[in-house]
Amino acid sequence: MSPEDLARIHAAAFTDQRPWSAAEFADLTDSAHVFLAACPQAFALGRCIAGETELLTLATLPEARGQGLGRKMLRCYHDAALQRGGESSFLEVAETNHIAIRLYESEGYTQTAKRPNYYRLTTGQRVGALIFSRPLNRQ
Secondary structure, eight states: OOHHHHHHHHHHHOTTBOOOOHHHHHHHHTSTTEEEEEETTEEEEEEEETTEEEEEEEEEOGGGTTSSHHHHHHHHHHHHHHHTTOOEEEEEEETTOHHHHHHHHHTTOEEEEEEEEEEEBTTSOEEEEEEEEEETTOO
8 A cells, every 4th residue: 555545545544633744754764663564444552662552544435334354454554563572562642532442442452541632633622642552462
């Protein structure tokens, strides 16, 4: 999947935040630590360094939601992280993204911290980021 494809899906999935550009995706995917799990309608982008894996972003096209693609991409991300020596995973999610929060909790993530006013929405409003983590050896 090209950086342009990633940017297109990300922009469609995150309409209330500034989407990442193709150049930003190109910079990320140029790193040896960054990996991608993808299908034509969704993707998960992760980074694994010294056993710690971060889910950088997970995006699904709006018309493909409700089909289990987010869960599939998250599980593919976990598998790829394990193959890269990942021992734990963490992520940040907007406190208003209740669908994503339910997905992460159903996949064994627990909230470990909160960053107040972390995300700036396109309206100018700020919302907090919840930090979730889980060990990767648990399915």
